[in-house]
Amino acid sequence: MANTSLKQIAQRLVEDALQQGATGAEAIGRAGEEFSVGVRLGTVERLKEAASKSLGLRVFLGTRSASAFTSDLAPESLAKLLVRALEMARATSEDPASGLPEAALLGQYPGELALYSDDLSQLRTEQRIELARRAEAAAFQSDPRITNSEGSSFEASAGIKVYVNSHGFAGAYQSSYCTLSVVPVAQPNGGSAKAMERDYWYSVSRSMAALESPEAIGRKAAERVLRRLGARKVASCKVPVIFDPETAGALLGNIFEAVRGDMIYRRASFLAGKLGKKVAASHITILDDGVRPGGLGSRPFDDEGIPSSVTPVIAEGLLQNYLLNCYTARKLGLRTTGNAARGLAGAPSVGPKNFYLQAGPYPPEQIIGSVKEGLYLTELIGFGVNVVTGDYSRGAAGIWVENGELTYPVAEVTIAGNLAEILHGISMVGSDLEFRGAIASPTILVEGLTVAGT
Amino acid sequence: MPSPDRFFFEHYGLTEHSLASYLSEALSEGGDYADIYFEHTTTSSLLLDESLVKSAHEGVAAGCGVRVIAGEQTGYAYTDDLSPERVLKSAKTAARIASGPARVSTVGLSTVASPHDFYPMVAASRDPEFRLKLELVLRADPAARAYAPQISQVRVTYGDQSRHILLAGSDGKIMTDFQPLVRLSVYTIAESDGRKGTGASGGGGRVGLDYFVGQHGPEHFAREAARQAMIQLEAKEAPAGEMEVVLGPGWPGILLHEAVGHGLEADFNRKGISAFSGRQGESVASELCTVVDDGTLPGRRGSLNMDDEGEPTQKNILIEKGVLQGYLQDRLNAHWLRATRTGNGRRESYEHIPMPRMTNTYMLPGKDDPEEILRSVRHGLYATHFGGGQVDITSGKFVFSASEAYLIEDGRITAPVRGATLIGDGPSVLQRVTAVGHDLELDPGIGTCGKNGQSVPVGVGIPTVKISRLTVGGTIPRKMQNFM
Numbered sequence: 001m002a003n004t005s006l007k008q009i010a011q012r013l014v015e016d017a018l019q020q021g022a023t024g025a026e027a028i029g030r031a032g033e034e035f036s037v038g039v040r041l042g043t044v045e046r047l048k049e050a051a052s053k054s055l056g057l058r059v060f061l062g063t064r065s066a067s068a069f070t071s072d073l074a075p076e077s078l079a080k081l082l083v084r085a086l087e088m089a090r091a092t093s094e095d096p097a098s099g100l101p102e103a104a105l106l107g108q109y110p111g112e113l114a115l116y117s118d119d120l121s122q123l124r125t126e127q128r129i130e131l132a133r134r135a136e137a138a139a140f141q142s143d144p145r146i147t148n149s150e151g152s153s154f155e156a157s158a159g160i161k162v163y164v165n166s167h168g169f170a171g172a173y174q175s176s177y178c179t180l181s182v183v184p185v186a187q188p189n190g191g192s193a194k195a196m197e198r199d200y201w202y203s204v205s206r207s208m209a210a211l212e213s214p215e216a217i218g219r220k221a222a223e224r225v226l227r228r229l230g231a232r233k234v235a236s237c238k239v240p241v242i243f244d245p246e247t248a249g250a251l252l253g254n255i256f257e258a259v260r261g262d263m264i265y266r267r268a269s270f271l272a273g274k275l276g277k278k279v280a281a282s283h284i285t286i287l288d289d290g291v292r293p294g295g296l297g298s299r300p301f302d303d304e305g306i307p308s309s310v311t312p313v314i315a316e317g318l319l320q321n322y323l324l325n326c327y328t329a330r331k332l333g334l335r336t337t338g339n340a341a342r343g344l345a346g347a348p349s350v351g352p353k354n355f356y357l358q359a360g361p362y363p364p365e366q367i368i369g370s371v372k373e374g375l376y377l378t379e380l381i382g383f384g385v386n387v388v389t390g391d392y393s394r395g396a397a398g399i400w401v402e403n404g405e406l407t408y409p410v411a412e413v414t415i416a417g418n419l420a421e422i423l424h425g426i427s428m429v430g431s432d433l434e435f436r437g438a439i440a441s442p443t444i445l446v447e448g449l450t451v452a453g454t
Numbered sequence: 455m456p457s458p459d460r461f462f463f464e465h466y467g468l469t470e471h472s473l474a475s476y477l478s479e480a481l482s483e484g485g486d487y488a489d490i491y492f493e494h495t496t497t498s499s500l501l502l503d504e505s506l507v508k509s510a511h512e513g514v515a516a517g518c519g520v521r522v523i524a525g526e527q528t529g530y531a532y533t534d535d536l537s538p539e540r541v542l543k544s545a546k547t548a549a550r551i552a553s554g555p556a557r558v559s560t561v562g563l564s565t566v567a568s569p570h571d572f573y574p575m576v577a578a579s580r581d582p583e584f585r586l587k588l589e590l591v592l593r594a595d596p597a598a599r600a601y602a603p604q605i606s607q608v609r610v611t612y613g614d615q616s617r618h619i620l621l622a623g624s625d626g627k628i629m630t631d632f633q634p635l636v637r638l639s640v641y642t643i644a645e646s647d648g649r650k651g652t653g654a655s656g657g658g659g660r661v662g663l664d665y666f667v668g669q670h671g672p673e674h675f676a677r678e679a680a681r682q683a684m685i686q687l688e689a690k691e692a693p694a695g696e697m698e699v700v701l702g703p704g705w706p707g708i709l710l711h712e713a714v715g716h717g718l719e720a721d722f723n724r725k726g727i728s729a730f731s732g733r734q735g736e737s738v739a740s741e742l743c744t745v746v747d748d749g750t751l752p753g754r755r756g757s758l759n760m761d762d763e764g765e766p767t768q769k770n771i772l773i774e775k776g777v778l779q780g781y782l783q784d785r786l787n788a789h790w791l792r793a794t795r796t797g798n799g800r801r802e803s804y805e806h807i808p809m810p811r812m813t814n815t816y817m818l819p820g821k822d823d824p825e826e827i828l829r830s831v832r833h834g835l836y837a838t839h840f841g842g843g844q845v846d847i848t849s850g851k852f853v854f855s856a857s858e859a860y861l862i863e864d865g866r867i868t869a870p871v872r873g874a875t876l877i878g879d880g881p882s883v884l885q886r887v888t889a890v891g892h893d894l895e896l897d898p899g900i901g902t903c904g905k906n907g908q909s910v911p912v913g914v915g916i917p918t919v920k921i922s923r924l925t926v927g928g929t930i931p932r933k934m935q936n937f938m
Contacts, residue, residue, distance in 0.1 A: 040725070046807060048530040049547050052517070069513040071534040077514070084512050091588055093506035125550070150727050150848075185727050185848055198727060198848035231849075236695035236931035266503065266607050267650075268643060346499065347509045382853035383842035384875035384927065388643055388652045393692070393875040393927040395844065395853030412851050414875050414927025416694065452694035452877075452927045 006031050007172050010055060010164040013078055017059050018166055020086060024060035024100045025166045028303060028342060029053070032159020037125075039132040040151035047125070056344035059085045063094045069344035097330040098347075100304070103167040105326075105336065107307040114294040115175040117207030120156045128154050131180055131214050138218025139184040145229065146222050150183035150198060169305035177296070179204040180211060182218055186225045199225035199379075204436055206294050224378070227399060231411035233453040234400060240374035241415055241449045242367055242401065245432060247377045248441035252357055254419060255286065256439060257387045259313055259321075260350040261328025261339075270390035270420050271319060279319045280423035283360060286314040288323055290338060290353035297354040297438030304340035304348055311337045311353070314423075325350050357441040360429025364443040367428045369404040375451055376401050377415065390419035396451070413453040422446055459630035461618040462492050466516075466536050470563045473622040476520065477563075479545035481624060484554025485524040487785070489623040490545070491762065492518045492536070493804040495615055498584070502591040502610040510584075519804040520544045523786055524552035530807050557624075565628045569766050570759040572752045573660035576616060576634040586663050587612050594640050594672035601680030604687065607643035608676070612636075621764040629764040634660050635755065635911060637900050640675045644683035651686025653679040654841075654857070657898035659755045675898075682839065682858055685870045692859065692874035692928025698834030699876065699924040700827055700862065703895035705840050707914030710745055710815050711903065712843040712852040713880040714738070718772050718780075719798075719810040719905075720787035722847050729850030729881050733778050739884030741776040742820050749797050749813030755899040756814035756913035760797065763808050767797035772815075773884070782810045802908040812903060816915030820890025824918035827889045829865040835926050836860045836867055837876070850880035853927075875927040883921060891918030 010027035017025035031053035038046040055078070056069035066088035068081045136152035158176040163169065181202035188195055201221035203212035243251055263269035271279060280286075290308030292298050301307050304326055312320045322332065325340035325348045341351025368376060377398040384393040393416040399406045417425075430443030462468045473490065480488035494516040501509040517534035518541055529551025531544040591610040598608040614636040622628045639656030655678035657670050666672060701709060714730070722728035730738065739745070749767025751757050758767045763785045771779045781791070784799030787810055800811035828836060836859060843854030855875045860867045896915035903912040 044527055044551070046528040046530065047551050048807065050532040050544075050805065052532075052534045052805070054515070054534070056513075066510040068511065069515075071515045071517060081514075088510040088512065088584060091507075091584065092510045093508065095506050095508055098508070148725070148727055150725065196727070196729070196848050198846070228849075233925070238931065266609070266643075267645070268607060345497070345513055346501070346511045379846075381844040381846065381851075382855055382875050382877075383844070384853070384855035384873060386652060386873055389650050389686070389872070391872050393855065393873060393929075395851065395875055395877045395927070397851070411849060412877055412879060412925065414694075414853070414877050414925065416692075416874065416927050416929045418929075450694045450929045450931060452925055452931070454696050454925070 006053065006160065007162045007164065007170060009073055010162050011170055013057055013082065014164050014166050017057065017082055020082060022059040022086065023062055025057065026100060027055060027057050027164050028344065029055045029162035030159060032157055034157040035128065036153060036155040037129050037132050038151050038153045039129060039136055040149055042133060042137065044129055045151055054344050057081055057085055058347065059089050060099060061089045063096055063098050064089050064092045065098050065347065066092055067346055097327055100165050100167050101306060101326045101336065106167060106169040106305040108171055108300040109291050109308040111291060112293065113291060113298045113300060115173060115206055115298060116158065117176050117209065119208040120176050120178050121158060123208065134214035135180055135182040135218040138215040139182050139222040142219050142222035143226055145186045145189060145226060146184045147187050148185035150185060152182035154180045163301065163303060163305055165305055171301055171305060173300050176206055178208065178211060180214060180217055182221045184221050184225050186229055188229050195229065197225055197228040199228060204296065210294060228397065228409050231397065231409035233412050234410055234451060235454050236452045238448060238450050240371050241446050242371060242374060242376045243444050243446065244376065244378050245434060245441060245443055247380050248444045249437065249439055250380050252355065252441045253439050254385050254387065256352050256355050258419065259323050261322050261324035261332060262350055263387060264322050265328055265331040268388050270387065274319050275322065277319055278317050280314050280317045281426050282317040283429060284314055284317050284423065284426055285358040287358060288313055288353045288355045292354045295354040295435060297352050302338040302340040303342045306336050306338040306340065308338055308353060323350055352438045354435065355439045356433065357429065359431050359433035359442045362428050362430050364430045364432050367430055367443055367445050368401060368406060370428065371401045371445065372403060374401045375410060376406055392417050392419050392422065413451050415449045415451055417449040421448065459618060459632050461494065462620045472538060473628065474563050476541055476545045477622060477624050479542055480520050480522050480549050481557040483549040483552040484557055485522040485549065485552035487523045487624050488521065489621060490518055490520045491804055492620040493617065495617040497613065497615050499611065499613040500587055500591050502595055505595050507588060507591065517804040520548040521807065522548045522551050526790060527551050528786065528807055532805050563622055563626055563628050568629060568631060568759040570750065572750065572757050572759055573634055574662050575632060576662045583663065590638055590666055590672045594676040597673035597676035598640055598642050598680045601677050602644065602684050604644040604646045605642055605680050605683060606645040609641040611639045623764060627764060629760055631759050633758065634662065636661060636663065636665065638666060638672060638675060639900060640679040642679040642683040644687050646687050649687050651683040653682030653686065655679040655682065656900040659753045659899040660757055661753045685858060689870040689872045691930050692871040693926055694928040694931045696923050696925050698831045699921045699926065700831060700834060700836045701916060701919050702836065702838035703891065703893045703917050704915060705897045706837060707816050707897060707916035708840050708843045708854045710817055710916060711812060711914050712845040712854055713878060713883050714745060714772065715747065715812045715815045716845050717847050717850060717880050718782055720781040720783045720791055721810050723781050724787045724790050728847045730778065734780065736778055737776050738778045738881055739773050739776040740887045742890045743773055743776055743884050743887050744771065744818040745773040746771050746818065747782060747812050747815045751814055754814050754896065754913045755901060755911045756812065758813065761799045762801045763799035765795045765797045765799060767813060770796045782812060784808050784810045800910050802910055806908050809906065811905065811910050812912050814896065814913035814915065816894065816896060817890065817917060819892045819894040819917045822889045822891050824891040824893050827891055827918055827920050828862060828867065831862045832864060834862045836862050845880060851877065852880050853877045871928065877925045877927060883924065886922045887919050888922045889920040893917045
């Protein structure tokens with residue numbers, strides 16, 4: 001891959017920006033290749049392959065700034081990009097908190113992060129197709145009630161990311177990614193198509209070697225869809241809710257939103273003004289770890305050139321850190337936590353490293369076993385979360401728990417509460433933490449949520 | 455009839471001849487059909503926060519995607535390098551889906567003009583336009599703050615997109631379009647005695663900046679966002695359980711998008727995995743309901759002169775007087791379902807394979823008086839603004855989240871309630887529509903729909919409707935409320 005050349009182009013662009021009057025500049029570059037295959041009912045449905053590259057530039061004129069990006073890296077096109085960025089910067093507002101990180105903060109995590117594996121690029125197209133085919137076949141073989149499929153897909157990508165700024169930072173790293181997923185559809189024996197259900201399962205990894213076997217993924221997907229058959233509504237009530245690791249991860253995603261520095265300085269989070277305070281039950285520890293080897297949120301430096309590290313967010317119930325980039329750190333009078341994330345467009349925002357709830361002592365069976373009557377949650381849909389107020393109301397599906405046992409499936413209900421109360425209401429944390437993305441959680445039990453049904 | 459767009463011929467040296475050579479490469483291994491989609495999109499965006507213009511951004515993305523269809527299979531490759539060698543390489547890559555003797559591509563390609571002309575030609579981003587955009591975000595801020603002293607935070611975003619596309623197919627047609635899109639949004643927070651409320655409002659469409667002159671001025675959206683935030687300050691906890699629900703006109707049309715729209719997309723139905731599969735001709739709604747998907751409304755966010763497969767858009771009736779009429783089709787699915795294309799084959803960009811998508815989805819007005827509809831409710835919820843929604847197309851279960859809603863008690867609107875998600879079952883919810891108002895409104899033009907990782911701009915609309923029973927996802931179960 002043209003690793004050095006993308007970095008050189010970025011460096012030249014930053015130098016040109018300074019020459020044309022910018023007081024500071026940074027460039028971010030990406031180049032990569034992607035491949036995906038979709039298989040349905042054993043037949044290839046789609047094959048997709050591509051390579052792409054792009055470059056984003058941000059310029060500063062004192063405390064004014066503007067940015068631009070292009071997918072065309074020809075010199076004329078980059079020259080135009082620079083002119084427009086400078087023109088726009090002249091028209092934006094003076095913002096004392098804006099600017100590049102101080103040179104002393106810049107650097108790279110020195111350890112091995114295992115972000116790239118070449119075992120993906122060595123796969124032939126036929127092997128990739130076979131992975132998807134095997135996952136779907138395993139789902140069908142699990143049970144005759146698996147009658148249809150939305151398909152199975154294998155996707156792989158590899159690329160390089162470059163970041164250069166006029167405070168002397170120039171870094172690049174390679175990463176790879178692959179995911180195998182399958183979406184089977186089930187219907188009850190002799191039941192009508194109106195009672196159909198679908199569900200999914202997947203594995204995601206930075207190397208082929210760490211990917212779960214297609215058969216395991218297919219069987220798990222089948223298990224997940226079969227347990228939904230015959231779902232009904234329940235009467236509205238307040239009960240304990242067990243979040244499985246997938247739905248607990250979605251809840252952690254809401255907590256991440258609430259500790260983002262931009263939400264904090266704008267007082268747009270229910271956790272604003274709570275640093276150092278007790279915001280969760282005492283056994284709750286949430287970390288944001290940028291250096292987990294092979295982690296999907298790991299990286300040697302963030303999108304402002306700050307070295308990755310581990311940031312404790314909540315430790316034993318106390319709010320320890322917000323997650324910050326340079327801008328939000330300056331706004332709050334704090335130090336960046338290396339959470340700058342940017343697309344190619346605009347100023348850096350705040351993104352997660354590996355943001356997770358630390359595992360607790362309880363096997364999930366023991367958590368289920370402790371609930372007299374409640375809901376074991378397996379799906380959340382919709383967007384009913386307001387991080388400003390903490391109001392939480394989402395569509396849900398799962399399995400009803402009676403006397404410590406999973407009984408019948410439940411659908412067409414909602415769960416509702418408030419995020420601030422949910423953090424205090426987590427009464428048990430499972431031992432089953434697994435990373436399937438940059439945000440992860442084990443099974444948790446939350447007291448006092450409202451389930452709305454009939 | 456608009457004159458065909460010569461953009462790619464002039465800027466990238468494309469010729470009918472080069473397009474024909476790419477297409478014959480794409481069909482070199484066989485296949486039933488191939489097309490090539492060129493796109494050049496410039497975007498610009500502004501962010502105002504704390505009364506400062508904190509971010510100004512522009513971008514240019516150009517590329518092309520080559521598709522080969524062989525039976526029900528699709529091969530796809532894209533490149534952001536538009537040199538003839540790279541485009542040919544993409545064509546060769548896409549061709550690998552097929553395995554047969556080369557197909558002779560159509561001998562001649564000719565440009566076909568779209569019959570439609572639904573939006574203005576807008577100048578590409580330049581400095582004078584940039585200043586006008588800046589003025590929009592700068593005007594919104596004081597207007598929101600002036601609404602009430604409790605408004606503590608105002609954030610304004612502006613974004614636009616100017617997209618040139620060219621599609622050449624092995625059916626011999628070259629089609630082009632230029633698609634503008636603008637959006638202005640205002641987000642507010644109100645604070646009082648430790649309580650907070652949030653508001654969001656915005657507007658836009660496939661229009662020029664003159665759209666924001668007059669009634670759609672930034673002040674209008676700013677005041678609307680501030681009004682919502684102030685109402686949220688007073689909101690009490692929402693009820694939980696099944697009750698009568700009245701949806702206000704406009705944005706609440708997201709009900710249709712989630713409850714029936716996605717389930718009627720042809721890909722899910724060809725595969726037999728939609729809750730609506732095989733139900734054409736059946737009653738899926740009360741006879742008060744006629745639902746259309748209409749890509750032909752001038753200037754609307756979801757409108758298109760042609761879809762991303764070159765098919766002119768049209769007004770498609772999905773449900774007529776309660777009876778399911780048909781599905782939203784793209785080329786591949788229409789072929790296999792032996793249906794005609796409906797102009798709904800859309801893609802996010804050249805990086806993506808087209809699939810059936812909605813345009814502007816709305817319910818035709820009925821005869822009921824909206825005031826009467828509210829008066830007829832003894833105990834229920836009146837929801838007037840919504841955030842997002844989602845649907846499981848197989849089980850048919852869908853949600854949409856109310857951001858502004860009120861209790862209705864004995865026919866009167868009483869207290870505002872906190873945001874709550876509503877959940878229902880797509881194939882049955884519209885059967886419970888017992889009144890349809892005469893006040894159809896479309897949303898203000900800021901909706902985006904996501905499906906299989908692709909986002910496209912869409913519109914929704916609905917008149918005031920009454921649903922006799924729907925689950926409201928609040929925090930207070932009915933048995934715990936004071937009897938109402």
